[in-house]
Structures are given as structure tokens and as C-alpha cells.
Amino acid sequence: MRVQRNLDPELQKVVLEEADRLFPECMARLPLCVALPTGIHPYNKASAYYCDSGLAIVLYQDLGRIAISCPTDREIIATIRHELCHWYQHRHLGYQQTSSVNCHRHRTWSRACFVASSRLWPDVSLEERMFRPFSSVRVGDRVCRTQKAGALTDTELHNWPRQMDRLLADLAST
Numbered sequence: 001m002r003v004q005r006n007l008d009p010e011l012q013k014v015v016l017e018e019a020d021r022l023f024p025e026c027m028a029r030l031p032l033c034v035a036l037p038t039g040i041h042p043y044n045k046a047s048a049y050y051c052d053s054g055l056a057i058v059l060y061q062d063l064g065r066i067a068i069s070c071p072t073d074r075e076i077i078a079t080i081r082h083e084l085c086h087w088y089q090h091r092h093l094g095y096q097q098t099s100s101v102n103c104h105r106h107r108t109w110s111r112a113c114f115v116a117s118s119r120l121w122p123d124v125s126l127e128e129r130m131f132r133p134f135s136s137v138r139v140g141d142r143v144c145r146t147q148k149a150g151a152l153t154d155t156e157l158h159n160w161p162r163q164m165d166r167l168l169a170d171l172a173s174t
Helices: 009-022 062-071 074-091 107-120 152-159 165-173
Strands: 033-036 050-052 056-059 132-138 142-147
Touching: 009 033, 009 074, 009 107, 033 062, 050 074, 056 062, 056 074, 062 074, 074 107, 107 152
Parallel strands: 033 056
Antiparallel strands: 050 056, 132 142
């Protein structure tokens, strides 16, 4: 008989270690990590999400199966880091689910990613501006958004930390 394990102690240990590494000043009320090897995400695309009302990181389908069998897998660690940034964004930077701005485009997301990145890569000269992809320029009588040079793109910021490779490579080559 196969038993579904949702609250795996090994998986929760990984969450605790990563939270301590990324946000040591915020260790009160850590989220639980729930691994579901089946199910469909409410948005039908993502394989994980942070639920602020339930104070939980939920891993779905393939990611849930990997987490149950190997909680220290690189993909699981990257996902936990990403979702811990959402936890920090909600719990410590004041992002509200009722905001009209998508959580990945809100200023608190870039701040959470910057704080976590500066702790993951302390030897790299990261600046907070690198985590704000757009600037505004006036073109004639209108204002347009343009990609900032030397910053993560909008897509890279949405997929933090998996998409840090280009920025880290650019900084290493300078």
C-alpha cells in the first residue's frame, strides 16, 4: 500500500536550513512545506506556490514526487528558495494578496530577491537596482518602459533563482 506523505521531516529540515541562510532575521513562523505528488495547481501552470493564509509552500505533481523521494534535489532547493522569497515578501515586506500588482512585479519581490541573492552569493557585487528590470523613458509625449542595462529581465526575475546564471556570468566577466 502506497501512503502519501505531505509533511516530510527531511523536506521541512531543508526549508528551515534555507530560511536560516536567506533570512536569518525572520525565523518566526516559518512555512510548512507540503509535497503533493498529484493535483493540479489553481493556475494550472505552476508546479509550486506559497500560500500566505495557510503559511505553507505547496509543491505539486512532478515537483511533489521529487521532493518526497529526494528533498535535497537542486530543483527542490531552488523552488524552496523562490517560495521563501514569497514568504519574506508577504510576512516581512508587507505585500498584500489584495494588491493590484502581480507579486512578481511588486517592488517587494525585487527586494526579497536582492536580499536572498546577496546572502547566496556574498562574494559577488550585487546591487538592488539589478533586481528592478525596467526604467521609464520619455518618447515624444509618452512614457515607455525599457529594459535596464545590467539588470535581470522581467522573466529572469519571475524565475529567480534559476535564472541568475546570466547576471552572475556578466558580473564575473567584468
